[in-house]
Amino acid sequence: MTGQLNPQTIVFFENRLTALSEARVGILTHALNYGTGVFEGIRGYWNEPENQLFLLRPREHFLRWKQNCGILRIEVPPSAVELSEITAGVVRRNRYRCDVYVRPLAYKSSERIGLHMDDQSAFAIVAMPVSAYLDSSKGLHAGVSSWRRIEDNAIPGRGKICGSYVNGALASDEARRNGFDEAILLTEAGHVAEGASCNVFLVRHGKLIAPPASENILEGITRDSVMELARQELRLEVIERPVDRTELYICDEMFFTGTMVEVAPVIRVDHRPVGTGEIGPVTAELRHLYSQAAHGRLNAYRDWLMPVYESVPAQSRA
Numbered sequence: 532m533t534g535q536l537n538p539q540t541i542v543f544f545e546n547r548l549t550a551l552s553e554a555r556v557g558i559l560t561h562a563l564n565y566g567t568g569v570f571e572g573i574r575g576y577w578n579e580p581e582n583q584l585f586l587l588r589p590r591e592h593f594l595r596w597k598q599n600c601g602i603l604r605i606e607v608p609p610s611a612v613e614l615s616e617i618t619a620g621v622v623r624r625n626r627y628r629c630d631v632y633v634r635p636l637a638y639k640s641s642e643r644i645g646l647h648m649d650d651q652s653a654f655a656i657v658a659m660p661v662s663a664y665l666d667s668s669k670g671l672h673a674g675v676s677s678w679r680r681i682e683d684n685a686i687p688g689r690g691k692i693c694g695s696y697v698n699g700a701l702a703s704d705e706a707r708r709n710g711f712d713e714a715i716l717l718t719e720a721g722h723v724a725e726g727a728s729c730n731v732f733l734v735r736h737g738k739l740i741a742p743p744a745s746e747n748i749l750e751g752i753t754r755d756s757v758m759e760l761a762r763q764e765l766r767l768e769v770i771e772r773p774v775d776r777t778e779l780y781i782c783d784e785m786f787f788t789g790t791m792v793e794v795a796p797v798i799r800v801d802h803r804p805v806g807t808g809e810i811g812p813v814t815a816e817l818r819h820l821y822s823q824a825a826h827g828r829l830n831a832y833r834d835w836l837m838p839v840y841e842s843v844p845a846q847s848r849a
């Protein structure tokens with residue numbers, strides 16, 4: 532997804548811009564030992580004709596981040612708007628003119644042994660060039676995992692809490708070793724929750740179906756964007772309801788959504804074809820619409836985007 536970053540990359544760390552090589556934490560850091568960090572993932576899309584880099588829904592991501600930090604009693608003082616500005620500054624300082632991935636990370640920073648949480652915390656924002664995460668253009672093969680999705684009462688999955696990603700890492704590792712591209716996790720009750728790092732949608736009888744927020748999912752921002760596109764542009768009915776495992780086997784279409792995977796078609800699940808076994812028409816349309824909106828090519832969704840560079844009128848560009 533992203534390669535090794537140059538140590539001279541400029542990052543935001545301890546309230547200032549500094550080189551990545553200077554952004555270090557100690558071995559006893561609470562979050563490193565106990566998983567008490569909260570992260571985010573935001574995309575920026577390069578638009579060549581406009582000579583512009585657009586951050587996609589940064590305010591929504593930073594609002595989610597700040598709310599999730601509250602679950603661990605971590606305070607991130609800047610507002611979501613200020614955090615978006617800081618991020619734009621990081622991108623500008625690195626002079627990125629390509630698609631980027633932004634990783635904000637807030638964490639319990641005290642360096643001591645002991646589980647109890649105090650108020651000491653810190654945060655960082657790193658931006659990096661990104662290439663395709665999973666090549667999903669031909670459709671993915673997903674497998675239902677033997678690992679269950681963590682319960683809200685154990686570790687809140689909606690929290691994007693560092694420690695909770697052990698769940699997805701185990702499922703993703705198992706899936707890849709078993710020859711699948713991505714895992715689908717079920718809840719303890721046996722309902723479909725989501726992919727290891729993405730939300731899941733089904734198409735049945737012309738309707739879009741997604742597990743609801745109460746199924747221990749991460750409340751994905753791409754999920755929200757895709758629901759809006761489906762309703763507004765395709766006039767589709769979108770239904771949030773519990774989904775059984777076997778609905779995966781009989782649905783007409785299936786796809787994943789996520790900041791990294793964008794809209795990724797699933798054409799096989801547990802060695803069974805999804806629908807015709809080809810990328811379905813609803814999936815193809817939503818994939819296209821999402822890409823258009825994310826790159827700033829759909830006027831109705833320009834308010835999802837924050838330009839990073841000053842706009843320069845086309846005629847005055849060299």
Ligand code: PMP
Nearest residue numbers: 728729730749751752753789790
């Ligand atoms: N579920 C999990 C477990 C994830 O890590 C992600 C990626 N953030 C998603 C769903 C999709 O969320 P979003 O669309 O906000 O990236």
